[in-house]
Amino acid sequence: AQTVTQSQPEMSVQEAETVTLSCTYDTSESDYYLFWYKQPPSRQMILVIRQEAYKQQNATENRFSVNFQKAAKSFSLKISDSQLGDAAMYFCALSGGYQKVTFGIGTKLQVIP
Amino acid sequence: NAGVTQTPKFRVLKTGQSMTLLCAQDMNHEYMYWYRQDPGMGLRLIHYSVGEGTTAKGEVPDGYNVSRLKKQNFLLGLESAAPSQTSVYFCASSFQGTYTDTQYFGPGTRLTVL
Numbered sequence: 001a002q003t004v005t006q007s008q009p010e011m012s013v014q015e016a017e018t019v020t021l022s023c024t025y026d027t028s029e030s031d032y033y034l035f036w037y038k039q040p041p042s043r044q045m046i047l048v049i050r051q052e053a054y055k056q057q058n059a060t061e062n063r064f065s066v067n068f069q070k071a072a073k074s075f076s077l078k079i080s081d082s083q084l085g086d087a088a089m090y091f092c093a094l095s096g097g098y099q100k101v102t103f104g105i106g107t108k109l110q111v112i113p
Numbered sequence: 114n115a116g117v118t119q120t121p122k123f124r125v126l127k128t129g130q131s132m133t134l135l136c137a138q139d140m141n142h143e144y145m146y147w148y149r150q151d152p153g154m155g156l157r158l159i160h161y162s163v164g165e166g167t168t169a170k171g172e173v174p175d176g177y178n179v180s181r182l183k184k185q186n187f188l189l190g191l192e193s194a195a196p197s198q199t200s201v202y203f204c205a206s207s208f209q210g211t212y213t214d215t216q217y218f219g220p221g222t223r224l225t226v227l
Contacts, residue, residue, distance in 0.1 A: 004155075033212055045203065045218035052213070091155065095212040103155040 002027040004094050006104035013082045014112050020067075021077045021107050023092030032096030034068070034075045039106070040088040048090070051075065079109075087111040115139055117219035119204050125225045126194045134189040134222050136204030142217075144210035145187035146171075147179060149200040150221070156203065162187055163210055194226045 003026045013019035025034065036048040051059045051068050058066050063083075067076045079086055092104040120135040136145065143164050148156040158171030162181040176198060178190045187206075191198060201223050205216040 029212070031212070035215070037218075043201065043221040043223075045205075045221075047215055047217075050215060095214075097212055100212070101158075101216060103157075105153055105155045 002029070002032075002094055002096055002100065002102045004092050004102050004104040006092055006107050008107045009105075010108045010110065012110040012112055013079070013086075015082055015084060017082055018078060018080045019082055019109065021079075021090050021092075021109065023075045023077070023104060025073050025075060025092070025094045025102075027073075027094060027096045029096030032094060034066075035093040035095065035101075036064070036066070036075075036077045037091045037093060037103075038086075038088045039091065040085075045091070049077070082111050084111050084113065117204055117206055117217050119202075119219040119222050121222060122220065123223050125227065126191075127227050128195060130194050131190070131192050132194065132224075133191075134202055134204075134224075136187045136189070136206075136219055137185055138187075138204075138206040138217070139185060140206060140208070140217065141184070142206035142208050143184075144207045144214070145181065146205040146207075146216065147177070147187065147189045148203045148205065149173065149198075150203060151200050159189065159202075161210075191224075194224075196226045198224065199226045200224060 035050045038046045063080045089106045095101045117138045146161040147159040160179040165184040204219040207214040207216045
């Protein structure tokens with residue numbers, strides 16, 4: 001079985017500052033993908049960034065980047081220059097094996113003006 | 114291109130009533146999924162479909178039925194609603210359904226069962 005753990009139920013960050021959301025996972029699959037999804041108050045789940053386990057280079061999408069530590073099974077999300085629109089629930093997800101995606105319980109990010 | 118849409122957005126049911134949630138996607142995706150989201154539990158897979166005319170059970174299928182009569186639509190039915198089914202329901206779709214595929218989500222349906 002694969003598991004995803006998000007140990008920070010809530011985080012806050014000052015506008016324009018940087019924040020890091022943590023995620024650890026466990027899987028027996030040799031190849032897999034990791035995702036961060038954003039869920040704003042509108043409830044729409046939006047893909048923020050994804051990382052293939054075989055790629056050593058950390059994925060980056062504008063102000064969002066990840067720190068992927070495969071040996072430690074850690075996949076953290078860094079948000080730089082935080083904006084008010086970044087306030088949302090963030091879900092870490094692991095996709096490994098056929099049709100199997102496991103989600104963490106989420107981290108609620110508050111952005112303080 | 115609307116992506117994934119869900120109907121209705123909100124619904125209140127009484128215990129024992131039935132209803133159907135409709136999911137539609139216009140991306141020609143083969144795979145479609147129904148999840149439920151509960152506080153402190155993330156998203157859990159209810160049922161999924163690997164193509165038109167096929168369905169399969171996910172992690173929490175009890176009390177739900179699904180149908181995929183058309184490729185673009187995936188219906189989730191509750192035959193006799195229970196308060197434990199109060200949740201937010203998300204539909205998602207993906208092109209191939211392999212682990213490399215990204216799932217695209219609908220806006221969700223908030224269901225309350227009294």
